[in-house]
Amino acid sequence: MNSDDKNKLTFRQMLQSILAGALGVQSGKNRARDFSHGKPSHFILFGLGFTLIFILVILGIVKLVIYLAGL
Numbered sequence: 806m807n808s809d810d811k812n813k814l815t816f817r818q819m820l821q822s823i824l825a826g827a828l829g830v831q832s833g834k835n836r837a838r839d840f841s842h843g844k845p846s847h848f849i850l851f852g853l854g855f856t857l858i859f860i861l862v863i864l865g866i867v868k869l870v871i872y873l874a875g876l
Contacts, residue, residue: 812842823851
């Protein structure tokens, strides 16, 4: 195992970074780690996936509230 494999971000680290970034609470240490060891394409794909899931959840909640309100 070379040093590049040790420094790659795990799935959990990527997910935590995406969620922290979405909430605006990403630490400087983690942001520096992400930029030095992460691949931009992975963050773009994770970010798009998170955004899609977020929109679908909000849409589902709105539809549920409208249904329960009888509108």
